[in-house]
Amino acid sequence: MNKPDIRFPVLPWIIPGILLAAWFAASRTGLVPDYLLPDPIRIAESGVTYIFSPPDSAPYAGRFLTDASASLLRVFLGFSLAVLLGIPLGVISGRIAFCHKLMSTTINSLRAVPGISWLPLALVWFGIGMRTTIFLVAMAAFFPIYINTAAGARSVNPLFYQAGAMMGVGRIRGIFAILLPAAMPQIISGLRLGLGISWAYLVLGELTGVSNGLGAIIMDARMIGRIDMIIVGIIVIAVMGRISDVLLNTSLRLCFKSAKRMT
Amino acid sequence: MKTPLQLIQTGSAAGTKQPALAIDRLSKVFHMEDGYLNVLQDICLTISEGELVCISGPSGCGKTTLLKLIAGFMKPGGGTIRIKGRTVTRPGPDRCVVFQEDALFPWLTVAENIAFGVRQFMGRRQLNNEVDRYLEMVGLGSFGKYLPREISGGMKQRVALARVLILQPQVLLMDEPFGALDAQTREEMQNLLLSLWEKLSHTIIFITHDLSEAVTLADRIIIMTRNPGRIQADITVPLPRPRKKESDAFHRFYRELRSRL
Numbered sequence: 093m094n095k096p097d098i099r100f101p102v103l104p105w106i107i108p109g110i111l112l113a114a115w116f117a118a119s120r121t122g123l124v125p126d127y128l129l130p131d132p133i134r135i136a137e138s139g140v141t142y143i144f145s146p147p148d149s150a151p152y153a154g155r156f157l158t159d160a161s162a163s164l165l166r167v168f169l170g171f172s173l174a175v176l177l178g179i180p181l182g183v184i185s186g187r188i189a190f191c192h193k194l195m196s197t198t199i200n201s202l203r204a205v206p207g208i209s210w211l212p213l214a215l216v217w218f219g220i221g222m223r224t225t226i227f228l229v230a231m232a233a234f235f236p237i238y239i240n241t242a243a244g245a246r247s248v249n250p251l252f253y254q255a256g257a258m259m260g261v262g263r264i265r266g267i268f269a270i271l272l273p274a275a276m277p278q279i280i281s282g283l284r285l286g287l288g289i290s291w292a293y294l295v296l297g298e299l300t301g302v303s304n305g306l307g308a309i310i311m312d313a314r315m316i317g318r319i320d321m322i323i324v325g326i327i328v329i330a331v332m333g334r335i336s337d338v339l340l341n342t343s344l345r346l347c348f349k350s351a352k353r354m355t
Numbered sequence: 356m357k358t359p360l361q362l363i364q365t366g367s368a369a370g371t372k373q374p375a376l377a378i379d380r381l382s383k384v385f386h387m388e389d390g391y392l393n394v395l396q397d398i399c400l401t402i403s404e405g406e407l408v409c410i411s412g413p414s415g416c417g418k419t420t421l422l423k424l425i426a427g428f429m430k431p432g433g434g435t436i437r438i439k440g441r442t443v444t445r446p447g448p449d450r451c452v453v454f455q456e457d458a459l460f461p462w463l464t465v466a467e468n469i470a471f472g473v474r475q476f477m478g479r480r481q482l483n484n485e486v487d488r489y490l491e492m493v494g495l496g497s498f499g500k501y502l503p504r505e506i507s508g509g510m511k512q513r514v515a516l517a518r519v520l521i522l523q524p525q526v527l528l529m530d531e532p533f534g535a536l537d538a539q540t541r542e543e544m545q546n547l548l549l550s551l552w553e554k555l556s557h558t559i560i561f562i563t564h565d566l567s568e569a570v571t572l573a574d575r576i577i578i579m580t581r582n583p584g585r586i587q588a589d590i591t592v593p594l595p596r597p598r599k600k601e602s603d604a605f606h607r608f609y610r611e612l613r614s615r616l
Binding site: 249251252255257260269270273274349350 | 426427428445446447448450451452454456458460461462463471472502518519522
């Protein structure tokens with residue numbers, strides 16, 4: 093168990109490969125006009141310019157580092173806020189039925205509100221920029237983290253608490269010694285879902301006219317008709333989202349025995 | 356020579372010392388949607404130090420509830436439970452339970468599970484030595500690094516035994532701990548328990564619905580009835596140890612016991 097499956101190493105790349113081939117075929121044969129979907133080679137060139145060229149040598153040249161670091165910081169701050177609220181509240185509501193009853197109606201109603209409806213309000217409250225984006229990211233990532241943590245905490249085998257109690261583990265130490273490790277698989281799913289949603293709401297927050305960030309690039313490119321840059325932005329977000337998910341997973345497994353042994 | 360029947364209900368004389376466990380007029384009622392259930396009624400039981408007592412009876416007779424009350428997982432409805440004169444109010448390492456089901460922590464290795472209850476009281480070296488000692492004691496010397504999901508059911512119950520023995524409890528509570536094991540493994544575990552008991556002389560309360568297991572293990576067998584849950588009989592087992600399941604004496608006593616219930 094827990095060993096990566098080394099059979100079929102090419103399997104995950106078959107679908108991307110087919111999509112890329114179809115894309116080549118579509119643009120080379122002129123089936124799809126260039127202004128709707130540019131040739132993959134041109135996208136690659138734009139991507140290289142965006143990432144590696146010296147700044148100001150061309151539009152968007154060399155802006156990758158500024159945009160990526162701005163976006164990463166926003167995701168990191170928003171996601172951290174969601175973790176700091178979601179895990180403790182989830183633990184409390186999962187462990188204490190009274191608190192679950194107290195909070196569940198409120199939280200489930202708020203959860204039903206689509207994240208995008210918070211955007212206008214956030215703009216009024218926090219203005220355009222960093223704080224609005226962080227608010228949206230935190231808001232969106234909170235719910236999966238909270239809900240999965242609470243579900244995990246509720247489903248801990250009661251025998252574990254009894255076993256802990258007879259071995260001298262009280263309620264408070266029990267949270268760290270029993271509840272969190274026992275609920276770890278669900279907490280991890282909550283964190284991964286939350287991080288995924290963070291990237292989605294990052295773009296939403298950045299579409300509103302901030303000057304840098306990956307979402308800002310996409311919006312900016314749309315305004316001046318640089319469809320290649322829109323696609324570059326999308327690919328960069330996909331890659332960074334995937335990398336952050338892998339990093340999250342790896343660091344959890346390094347930090348927590350329970351994460352390594354139970355997932 | 357006394358026949359087993361004459362021995363029935365004589366009980367065992369409590370020693371001159373304070374009893375390891377004294378239960379006085381214990382009762383417990385469960386409230387249901389449509390009324391209530393007298394799970395335990397008027398239970399009086401004294402167990403002296405070093406005694407191995409089996410509690411048996413039909414399902415629903417409250418034997419597991421009795422064990423949970425002694426463990427302190429539940430509060431009694433009435434009456435008292437005293438361990439060496441001290442009244443039980445909550446769970447504690449002086450009364451440890453080996454559960455029927457697998458209750459090992461799946462995120463800890465075998466060695467870490469055994470260390471769980473004592474790790475904050477010991478330095479690393481002493482802890483490692485202690486854990487190794489108890490691993491050896493239950494015959495799992497080389498399995499310390501395994502995870503619970505990687506070992507068999509019988510081995511899991513060995514770990515469950517080791518993790519409570521390391522706490523050096525006054526009273527060891529066992530809730531049908533070998534019920535889920537196959538016949539051969541169960542016999543191995545019974546022999547292991549008996550040899551540990553002879554070595555460490557714990558007071559053991561062992562719940563089982565299997566009368567032949569009770570006759571194999573117990574100094575005394577407590578038989579309970581259900582609705583209300585009460586003690587029906589308190590029987591001293593007159594067979595010498597080591598007991599052989601194939602012997603005539605074993606069979607005769609077992610049959611007497613059976614026919615009486």
